[in-house]
Amino acid sequence: MKRRSTPTKEAVIAVLNASTRAMSQEAIEQKIEIEIDRATVYRALNQFCTDGIIHKIVADDGKQYFAVCKKCDVEALPDNHFHFRCTKCHTIECLSSLINFSLPKAYAVEKFNCVLVGTCGNCA
Numbered sequence: 001m002k003r004r005s006t007p008t009k010e011a012v013i014a015v016l017n018a019s020t021r022a023m024s025q026e027a028i029e030q031k032i033e034i035e036i037d038r039a040t041v042y043r044a045l046n047q048f049c050t051d052g053i054i055h056k057i058v059a060d061d062g063k064q065y066f067a068v069c070k071k072c073d074v075e076a077l078p079d080n081h082f083h084f085r086c087t088k089c090h091t092i093e094c095l096s097s098l099i100n101f102s103l104p105k106a107y108a109v110e111k112f113n114c115v116l117v118g119t120c121g122n123c124a
Helices: 006-017 025-031 039-051
Strands: 055-057 064-067 082-086 092-093 114-118
Touching: 006 025, 006 039, 025 039, 025 064, 039 055, 039 064, 064 092
Parallel strands: 082 114
Antiparallel strands: 055 064, 082 092
16 A cells, blocks of 8 residues: 655654664654654554554563664564664664574464563673
């Protein structure tokens, strides 16, 4: 479905495309240089998630972060990959490395949201 482009949507996606890491809605709003409505930004972010343009990460701190995943193989379901939140610099990034996990017999994963927490390579 083709959606109408608006100045807010264009500004939101421009901020996310310029970032190498996931951003909270508040961080996105701070980077936008036009006057915006918080609810409109929220709707734009959710619409981009629904359309598969960006993905949402719910971190262990309960906050939602959004990212255009540049490291992910689009064919490999971009929602289903691990993320890392650094406790020192407070960044969240997509992990491009494959992380293996195992489940008990008869369990089947359809989708997951996993955020590993610790110190990133820049802060170590």
